[in-house]
Every structure is written in C-alpha cells, then in structure tokens.
Amino acid sequence: MTKVIRSPKAVTDMQGIAEHIAADNPTAAYAWLESIESLFRTLATQPMMGERYQTRRWGLLRRFCHGNYVVYYRPINDGVDVLRVIHGARDPRKQLD
Numbered sequence: 001m002t003k004v005i006r007s008p009k010a011v012t013d014m015q016g017i018a019e020h021i022a023a024d025n026p027t028a029a030y031a032w033l034e035s036i037e038s039l040f041r042t043l044a045t046q047p048m049m050g051e052r053y054q055t056r057r058w059g060l061l062r063r064f065c066h067g068n069y070v071v072y073y074r075p076i077n078d079g080v081d082v083l084r085v086i087h088g089a090r091d092p093r094k095q096l097d
C-alpha cells in the first residue's frame with residue numbers, strides 16, 4: 001500500500017489555493033482539491049514521474065506540474081512526501097530554499 005505524506009507547508013499551500021479558487025467558484029475549488037489528491041495518489045505509485053529538482057534546503061526533489069501549480073515532493077520507500085504546492089508563476093527558490 002502506498003502512502004502520501006503532506007508537510008504542514010503543503011497543507012497550508014493547498015488550503016490557500018482552495019480558498020483563492022473558492023472565492024470565485026466553490027465547486028471548482030472542491031474539484032481542484034480532488035484532482036490534486038488524485039495526482040498525489042498517482043505520484044505515490046509512480047514517484048519518479050516528476051522531473052528532478054535540486055534545492056539547497058532539501059537536496060534533490062522531484063516536481064510535477066498540475067495545471068497552474070507545481071507539486072514538489074520526495075519519493076519515499078512506500079510513496080511520496082509532498083513538501084510544497086506552489087503556483088507556477090512564483091519563484092520556487094524563494095519558496096523552497
């Protein structure tokens with residue numbers, strides 16, 4: 001059985017994104033949360049799907065684009081550890097390092 005670990009920062013990221021979307025369309029916010037959770041489950045079963053991304057703070061990570069957002073995660077023995085979910089227009093170095 002694979003597992004998905006969500007860092008506190010990732011949870012905060014997801015809540016902020018959902019609240020932002022919900023301000024205009026609550027149904028779309030719910031759909032986005034469902035789709036990102038589905039992506040997490042897929043990444044847990046295929047953790048090498050994302051491209052490699054080097055950080056100073058966490059070392060080598062992987063990242064995977066999901067619409068306008070980028071998921072930064074680490075493969076673990078039985079799944080993935082999701083560290084951040086960041087809008088693609090933001091500078092990841094400021095968020096990750």
